[in-house]
Each structure stands twice: as C-alpha cells, then as structure tokens.
Amino acid sequence: MNLPHDDKSCGWYAALPTPEKATGLAGRQVADYAVIGAGFAGLAAARRLAIHKPEARILLVDAQRVGEGASGRNSGFVIDLPHKFALENPDPEFKQRLLRLNRAAIGQLQSLIGEHGIACQWSHAGKYQGAVGERGLAYLAHFEKLLSELGEPYHSVEGAALAKVLGTSHYSRAVYTPGCYLMQPAALVRGLASSLPDNVELLENSPIFRVERDGKGGYVLHGANGEIHTQRLLLGTSIFTREFGYLQNRLLPVMTFASWTAPLDEAQSKRYSGVFDWGLTPADHAGTTVRMTQDRRIIIRNTYRHVSKYGRSVDDAMRNRIRASHRKAFLARFPELSDVEFTHTWGGVYAISRNFTNFFGQLDDGAFASACDNGVGAAWGTISGTLLADHAVGAQSSLLDDIQAVTGMPSLNPPEPFLGLGVRSRIMLAAWQSRSEL
Incomplete structure (x- = not known):
C-alpha cells in the first residue's frame, strides 16, 4: 500500500508554531462514524456529522499531522468561479451550480474563521x-x-x-x-481541526493500512497500533481513495x-x-x-x-x-x-x-466518498465534505442536489505502462x- 509520504519542506507548514503532541489510534475503538483524511473534505465532513448527530462518537483519522498533506500545500486560493475546464462546460446551469457550491464553501469558511478566531491570513x-x-x-x-x-x-x-x-x-x-x-492553507486547516465539535476525536499520525467489511454491515479500519469498528465510513482521501480498493484505475x-x-x-x-x-x-x-x-x-x-x-x-x-x-x-x-x-x-x-469529473457519493453500503477534486481542493473539499455528511445521514438540500448534478464517475484509465x-x-x-x- 502506498501511504502519504510528504517531505518536510512545505513552507506553509514550516511557518507555523510546533503543534501540540498528537493523539494517535491505539487499541480497539468503536465509533458511530469514522472519517479518514483530515484535509478540507474530512474536516468538513466530521464537523457536519457532529452537528447532525451530537450524541454520536465520530473519529477523524489521518496518516499525518493536520496541515502536512495536500490541503496544507496548495497556493492558498479559495476560488469561487468554475475552474479551468469546468468553465468551458456548455451548460449554463452546470456552471451556476458550481458557483453556488463554491460560494457556499467560502461563506462557511469565513463564518468558521470569524467564530473561532482562526489566524490564517484570510483575505478577500x-x-x-x-x-x-x-x-x-x-x-x-x-x-x-x-x-x-x-x-x-x-x-x-x-x-x-x-x-x-x-x-x-x-x-x-x-x-x-x-x-x-486568499489564505494560509496549513494555518487554516489546523485552525479548523482545533475547533472541531466536542464529539469529534482527531487521531493523527495514524495511517489506515486496510479497510474491510466486518460481516455485520459495518467496517473495520486497521492501523499499526489499533483498529476502528464503525457502521458508517466517510472517505476524504482524494487520490488515496484508490488505496482502499475504491475507484481503482479511475484517478x-x-x-x-x-x-x-x-x-x-x-x-x-x-x-x-x-x-x-x-x-x-x-x-x-x-x-x-x-x-x-x-x-x-x-x-x-x-x-x-x-x-x-x-x-x-x-x-x-x-x-x-x-x-x-x-x-x-x-x-x-x-x-x-x-x-x-x-x-x-x-x-x-x-x-x-x-474526463475531469469529480466523484461524490456512496461507494458501498455505509461507505461514502468525495474524491478527485481536479485541482480545486479548498472550496470543493469544504463543500463536498459538508454535503457528503448530509448524504450519509439522509439530509436533503438544494446544495446536495447541485453537487449530485455536477459530479459523476471518473473515466477508466488505460493500463500501465501506457497510462504513465x-x-x-x-x-x-x-x-x-x-x-x-x-
């Protein structure tokens, strides 16, 4: 299995103070919901689940420290407009849906930054x-x-x-x-992580090596020092989604x-x-x-x-x-x-x-994912993670309709070595x- 393996040279992360000691996965844990990946998508999904299910135990697990992965390594833009090839789409309503989704993400981030005093160079x-x-x-x-x-x-x-x-x-x-x-991405995701609701437990430096069905309708997530048993699994793992057996040969x-x-x-x-x-x-x-x-x-x-x-x-x-x-x-x-x-x-x-198509939705019974951001991670990750939690609990909204209308199945790739x-x-x-x- 190919795990995240980022070097320690990211300037955004290096500019931050040394974080407090991480809590890692240890022993046998049982959760109502497990979210893998503590980037923009996973953070938003865990936060939204906690709002929907305040009595639930929600575990958010990441292979690294928050801010070390892709969400803390971008150029610090949160863009409202349809991006690159999406702007070429001939359907005006397709682009209006993307505008609504991106602007909802910006509004959500701005509200959280203000509410929790997140210092991340946020600037309009x-x-x-x-x-x-x-x-x-x-x-x-x-x-x-x-x-x-x-x-x-x-x-x-x-x-x-x-x-x-x-x-x-x-x-x-x-x-x-x-x-x-504009913003400082590593500071923003760290601030979002430090302000999660009380019923979300963040487990860092805890790579999940294998996900399997438990034979009872749920999932077991296997780490080096422990395992998580859960009935509902949400993946905010972008490219690493394929490492768990999903969307293989499509990303x-x-x-x-x-x-x-x-x-x-x-x-x-x-x-x-x-x-x-x-x-x-x-x-x-x-x-x-x-x-x-x-x-x-x-x-x-x-x-x-x-x-x-x-x-x-x-x-x-x-x-x-x-x-x-x-x-x-x-x-x-x-x-x-x-x-x-x-x-x-x-x-x-x-x-x-x-085919420049983002995946959003259900992968299997009780398993959901937002994967393949096509290069627009901050806004897309935030709103797709939020709406993925809505989808997982059965909540309906016009924004959920929007994201389901603009997503689909990424096309199959040719085999290696032709792909590379x-x-x-x-x-x-x-x-x-x-x-x-x-």
Whole structure:
C-alpha cells in the first residue's frame, strides 16, 4: 500500500508554531462514524456529522499531522468561479451550480474563521488572471468571453496600473475577478481541526493500512497500533481513495510544486514596487501561479509531475531541478530582488480524472466518498465534505442536489505502462507549449 509520504519542506507548514503532541489510534475503538483524511473534505465532513448527530462518537483519522498533506500545500486560493475546464462546460446551469457550491464553501469558511478566531491570513483580495505573451493573451480573451456569458463581474488591468499592483512589468495584461479569497492553507486547516465539535476525536499520525467489511454491515479500519469498528465510513482521501480498493484505475495522481522566499526585509520591501497580499493565476493553464503573501513572501508555482507513488516519486534531485526552474521564473518577474532567496520548495499531490469529473457519493453500503477534486481542493473539499455528511445521514438540500448534478464517475484509465507514458507526455507537451508563460 502506498501511504502519504510528504517531505518536510512545505513552507506553509514550516511557518507555523510546533503543534501540540498528537493523539494517535491505539487499541480497539468503536465509533458511530469514522472519517479518514483530515484535509478540507474530512474536516468538513466530521464537523457536519457532529452537528447532525451530537450524541454520536465520530473519529477523524489521518496518516499525518493536520496541515502536512495536500490541503496544507496548495497556493492558498479559495476560488469561487468554475475552474479551468469546468468553465468551458456548455451548460449554463452546470456552471451556476458550481458557483453556488463554491460560494457556499467560502461563506462557511469565513463564518468558521470569524467564530473561532482562526489566524490564517484570510483575505478577500480577489484574483488576477495574467498573460505574458500572445498565447496567454489569447487565453485571456477567451476567459473574458466565458465570464461575460456567465454574467460574472471582472475588469481588465494592464500597463502601469497592473505593474503598480504586482510590482513587476512582466505581464502584458490581467483580468481581475473579485470573488476569490486568499489564505494560509496549513494555518487554516489546523485552525479548523482545533475547533472541531466536542464529539469529534482527531487521531493523527495514524495511517489506515486496510479497510474491510466486518460481516455485520459495518467496517473495520486497521492501523499499526489499533483498529476502528464503525457502521458508517466517510472517505476524504482524494487520490488515496484508490488505496482502499475504491475507484481503482479511475484517478490520476499529479503533483504540482511551489517555492517561496523568506519574508522581504525592509530594504527589499522598498525595492519592491507593488502592493502586498495578491494572487495571480496564469491565463495559460500550464503557466506560472504567483502570490505575494501578507507576510511579504513571494510564491512561484509551476511544474507538474505524474507521481505513481505519491511523495515517494520525488527525490532531492527532482526537487532541485524544479527549484531552479522556479528561480528562473522568479528572476524574470522580480530581477530587482535577485538577493531574495527561496527558503522552501515543496509539492502537493492531488487527484485528477481523464474526463475531469469529480466523484461524490456512496461507494458501498455505509461507505461514502468525495474524491478527485481536479485541482480545486479548498472550496470543493469544504463543500463536498459538508454535503457528503448530509448524504450519509439522509439530509436533503438544494446544495446536495447541485453537487449530485455536477459530479459523476471518473473515466477508466488505460493500463500501465501506457497510462504513465501518456500522462508524462501530455505534461511535457503542455510545458513546452506554455514555455513563454512560465
């Protein structure tokens, strides 16, 4: 079994204080509900179950510490708009459903952050979609067309006005959309975990090696130092869902990488000519994402890899090559900050499907999952986990109708080695085509 195996180089997590000692799975435990995976989806599912079933015992178990996995490794965007290929869907109602779901997730997160005082650099900063050359500008024009058809507000920014925000003249033009929020992902998920209801017990550093039926309609979850017996199982495990025997040959493990700098000091901040706290995604999907954080760090994210063994597919040599490519992208944008060094380079693994379809719903009697976020984990994980709990207890809502209407079964993948060859070739082609936007 391939378990999560993330390196210790994630900048978001390293910037946090050392957490309190973890409680792990030990002995024989009996729970009314067990949730595997304490990322955005699992945290939301456990919280919602606790609201529905305040007298139930709910165990939330994760192979790592909260914030060490994919949910704490993204670029810190919570995006309201349909993402990438979903925005191309010809059905307007499909996109309106996604908007409702994403905005419900944002509202839910904002409420929890306020209620529990979660310090995570939460900011209603909006988002820039940026273009460098002709290829990017063509994608940007298409993006504007799709936004107009959707009836969503946006405005174009270019020239000196754009450079004044970003602190670089590298970009020709950008489209600003106001509905995106920015945050520190590892801080957010840790804050969500520390504010769970009293009837949710969090078990960390407790990988589950095997899930089997107990012959009585329930499940047994086997760990190294104990086991969990439960009648209801919810999986917020994204790509790792396939390790438990579900959705096999339907999910593709992809890792994307980021590097960030130390916080700019006073002298460096004076040389930097932009504002602090903004985020830019590339108009060309394979281009470079850039963020300036509230604590004055610059993040560069690009480079994708097919990682059949998740974190174990990455070694120091690969990470160093990626870091060098990030450095090139950084200097192209901020040459006046050449003395600012990267302190961390990290990757995060997520699940995509060949038909860009997210799975949501029942896997087996008493077993439910939200899997395959296709690269939009913060908003999608939050709302899908919430609604998965609703589904598991039989609660109905218009949002549950929405998510069931926009999800389905990820398509089957070809067998290895053809799958790996195809994915790697597609990633290499996309990088070559988008080289001017990197």
